[in-house]
Amino acid sequence: MKEKAPVEKNETYTADVVDLTYEGNGVVKIDNYSLFVGNALPGEKVKFVVTKVGKNFGYGRVLDHLTTSPDRVDTSDKDRRLAQAGIAPLQHMTYDAQLRFKQHQIENLLQKGKLAIDVLPTIGMDKPYHYRNKATIPVRLVNGKLETGFFRQHSHTLVPLEDYYIQDPRIDKALIVVRDILRDNGLIPYDERTHRGLIRNIMIRQGYYNDEMMVCIVTNSTKLSNSPAIAEAIREALPTVVSVVQNINNRPTNVIMGPKTKVLSGKPAITDKLLSNKFEISAQSFYQVNPQQTEKLYDLAIEKAQLTGEETVIDDYCGIGTISLAMARHAKEVYGVEVVATAVEDAKKNAKLNKLDNTHFETNKAEYQMAKWQKEGLKPDVIVVDPPRKGLDETLIESASQMAPERIVYVSCNPATLVRDIERFADAGYAVADPIQPVDQFPQTPHVESVTVLNRIDK
């Protein structure tokens, strides 16, 4: 039987930080028992209070830094609130240290798997803040006032905020304007305990290349009294707004958007560019939130695909077709598959918008569609995969390797599943060709994105 943990809840301890978890928490040890504490970096000595004691590990909160790491950035109270909200959990780390942390995560996992593959330094941003082109902000009543802000982590208590640090500053400014217009019109914020009140969220999108903005007001009912005047006031105060829409979500759920969206003023979508292609982005479309880094990540994937114009390409997990459309300009044909039907509709619409007639999109699970394409005799030269965090289904790896493409380009958002899948591909006759290249898509957060190329090995 396991011994009792050597720490007590609410007691204070002092220890050295010996490591960082994948979430960016510091690891401290008391008699070999690990505790995870936020705002603590390797090499630091911290005084902390124990907040949770589990069987195998616990959690703590730093009370004082007795020594500090050269990788530390001074953070204000406001910054620490952002970390608590999960908005910028790494903002106590210098940006260089964040980039190294992301590179080391992949290196550590490769080492654990005994894989001798190099990892290049993470490609970062010149300005690693104010990068998000979209914000979805809850609206609640705080001290009798309609407020916008964030939910304190693991709670639904709204903390008012005006500078979100990682959002485009034009969005932060617009949020204040929209909040004030809603206040002036006497609108009642949503209360999730009673499921009453009207205004649930404000969603704002800002184009990166086109200075077009969308404001979406998410309401608990269709009735938004005075909506023409509200929309007019928003467009008058914010001249780059080309679209004001209302999304109706009357279900008692944490899901932000409801199924119906109504145009209150202007167009139903904004247009923007990504990798030279135009995209129409409506309130409910999925769109990459860091366009600058997405271009770097996907440009790299396209470069690694080594297209000459003659190739047949499969884009698995294609979303709205960002990679497919960019590759279609350099390939003979591109086949994309994605499980979300509305994303596939967007992909088809965007292919037309960009006059690309060499793309084919299917709504299906990638693993099923790959088996189907394989049976039908489709012979791709290159397969690109950009899966969600859980990585690739084993049957997809099987179909992909049986189709025998020259190379597979793997865009990953989770190094743990990437390393697992590299091992599975090795068993199926594919080896990593170049060093893995991480690209920082989400500065100030622990997310790690990377591009890996696997080549077919001649047996």
Ligand SMILES: C[S@@+](CC[C@H](N)C(=O)[O-])C[C@H]1O[C@@H](n2cnc3c(N)ncnc32)[C@H](O)[C@@H]1O
């Ligand atoms: C990392 S995103 C890829 C984004 C895409 N490359 C783009 O540019 O929009 C992963 C995508 O996989 C989709 N997805 C998740 N599970 C899937 C499955 N089993 N089969 C196909 N698509 C899936 C998600 O809906 C999401 O669009």
